[in-house]
Amino acid sequence: xxxxxxxxxxxxxxxxxxxxxxxxxxxxxxxxxxxxxxxxxxxxxxxxxxxxxxxxxxxxxxxxxxxxxxxxxxxxxxxxxxxxxxxxxxxxxxxxxxxxxxxxxxxxxxxxxxxxxxxxxx
Numbered sequence: 173x174x175x176x177x178x179x180x181x182x183x184x185x186x187x188x189x190x191x192x193x194x195x196x197x198x199x200x201x202x203x204x205x206x207x208x209x210x211x212x213x214x215x216x217x218x219x220x221x222x223x224x225x226x227x228x229x230x231x232x233x234x235x236x237x238x239x240x241x242x243x244x245x246x247x248x249x250x251x252x253x254x255x256x257x258x259x260x261x262x263x264x265x266x267x268x269x270x271x272x273x274x275x276x277x278x279x280x281x282x283x284x285x286x287x288x289x290x291x292x293x294x
Contacts (some may be wrong), residue, residue: 195203 198206
């Protein structure tokens with residue numbers, strides 16, 4: 173890098189001369205290591221994502237095992253038997269409930285035609 177003579181400063185010239193004399197005395201091995209260290213220092217920092225992948229996979233496996241152990245067995249999730257904790261309503265109470273509701277609605281529903289799979293009657 174050459175600069176025009178008007179921009180030269182005697183302090184910079186002295187520093188450059190000192191650097192040149194010091195670098196001339198270095199052997200090739202040390203010069204190579206210094207260039208390599210300078211090159212690595214100029215590179216952007218490496219991300220440690222590959223190191224986190226096994227840790228993430230392990231955490232996911234532990235979470236899946238924990239959820240599988242915590243959930244009840246599949247037979248208790250969807251029982252085939254009806255829930256007997258709710259008692260059926262006797263016919264007398266059902267009639268009372270119908271009388272308390274709008275009776276005209278139920279009369280209309282009773283008179284409405286019922287759709288069948290066979291189609292309309294002739």
